[in-house]
Each structure stands twice: as structure tokens, then as C-alpha cells.
Amino acid sequence: MLTALRQILHRFKRDDDGAVLVEMTLVTPFVLLLSAGVFEFGNILNTRMLLDAGVKDAARYMARCSSDWNTCSGYATNLAVNGAITGGSARVTGWTTGQISITPAVSTPAIDPATGTELYLSSTANVVVVEVSTSYPYAGVGLWSYLGFGQLTLTVAHRERVFGW
Template identity: 65%
Template structure:
């Protein structure tokens, strides 16, 4: 039996036909997984950048808003953050809605009391700062969920000193 097996193996010893096909069969799954990972990471990064641009736009608008009521400024600012326009428009990120945008206004010291560092240039001791933040669950290409990593929440936040009111 060993003699027959040895003769069978010797027959293929110098034969290189099909070697490239075997190498491709071994490498192809890894290349496809790497490519899918690059696409997924790029999509996550693009989503994060769109969220950051949205909250920056919303915070800048609200910081300079001169509307008579703060509620109108918040409504317009959150619409601007999500859709890129004050009224209408489509969401920058799929499934991103205005209730997912949080707006907070704080009365902050212009100078840090502990270090003496000037945080905001102001003629008074205090300034108003508007913070716009959001957290959106990532619904991407699918590799993230397929690999079993669970839900990924992408967050973004931006602060602006209030000049308008």
C-alpha cells in the first residue's frame, strides 16, 4: 500500500500545473475580507464626518441665531444639522432624525478659575455656550454585524459661543 501511495505522489512531484489556481483559492477569501473591511471602515468614517459637519452647522446657526424665540432657533438648528437646510431637505445620514440631536446651553465662566486660563474672550465674567450633540446607531454595509461586533453608535458633538440673542 505504501509503495502504491509513494508512486502516486512521485508522479506529481515535478508537476506545477494548477499551482496558481490553488494559491488563488487560498488567498481569495482573505483578500475579499480585507476589501470588505476597507469599505466598511470607509463607510463608518464617512458617516462620522457627516454627523460632525451636521452638529457643527447646527451649533454655529444657533450661536448666531437672532430669532425672537429660542425654540425657533433650536428647531431650525436641528433641522440644519440633520438635513443641511432649515426647512425640507433629506437626512445627511440615513435614519438620522431631529429627535436624535441634543441641544444644551450653558452659562460658562470666561476664565478658568483653577488655572487662570482665558477660555472665551469676553467683557464679562460669563459667556453662554451652545452644545449640539448626537448619537446615531450605525447601519452600514453589514460586515460589522456579520462579524458579531454588535451595535455601533457613532457620536458627534460641537460647542459654539453664543453671539446672537
């Protein structure tokens, strides 16, 4: 009986017909997880870039708007979210104008007092800037939460020197 068992094991050791199937069975879950991670990270990065573009557009608009604050901020929030002052289509699904925060013009030193770095080119000691920011809860395709990382919130802000008003 021991001899028969040795013959079976020896024959099994030489036979490699199913080796590729076993290797693919072991490797496939890791490759799929890695691919899904790459796609999810790409989606997060794309969403972040769209949010950044919207916030920058809104800050530039606010910096150059010559109307009153309420009119300009309404147009700027719509510009950030929809890519147009009125109408337009959403840049990011689920991003609303209520998630945009526009901080009124603030007098900011043109030169950083701590480091002496010139922040804004100006003939005066202070410049007026407007800041537009947003926080967006990223929903994604679910891999991020499936891996146990919890809710991801993308936060973007941009400051622009005011030329209008």
C-alpha cells in the same frame, strides 16, 4: 506497489499546474474580508463626518440666531439633519431631528480653573455657550455586526459661543 506509489508521489511533487488555483483559493477569502473591512470603515468614517458637519452647522446657527429659542432650535435641528433650515435632503439615511439634542445657553468660565487654559477669548469671566449633540445607531452594510462587534453608536457633540439672542 510501493514503487508505484513513490512514482505517483514523485510525479505529483514535480507537477505545479494547479498551484495557482490552490493559492488563490486560500488567499481570496482573506482579501475579500480585508476589502470589505476597508469599505465598511470608510462608510463609518463618512457617516461620522456627515454627523459632525450637521451638528457644527446647527451649533453655529443656534449661536447666531436672533429669534426665540423654540423657533431657532426647530430650524437648527432641521439644518443639522437635512442641510437646510427648511426642506433639504437627508445628510445621513435614518438620521432624524428627534436624535438632535440642543442644550440651552450655559454660562461657562472663559478660563479653565483647573489648568488656567484660556477656553474663550473674553473680557468677562464667563461666556454663554450652546451645545448641540446627537447619537446615531450605525446600521452600515452588516460586516461590523457579522464579525460580532454588536451595535455601533456614533456620538457627536459641538459647543459654540453665543453671539446672537
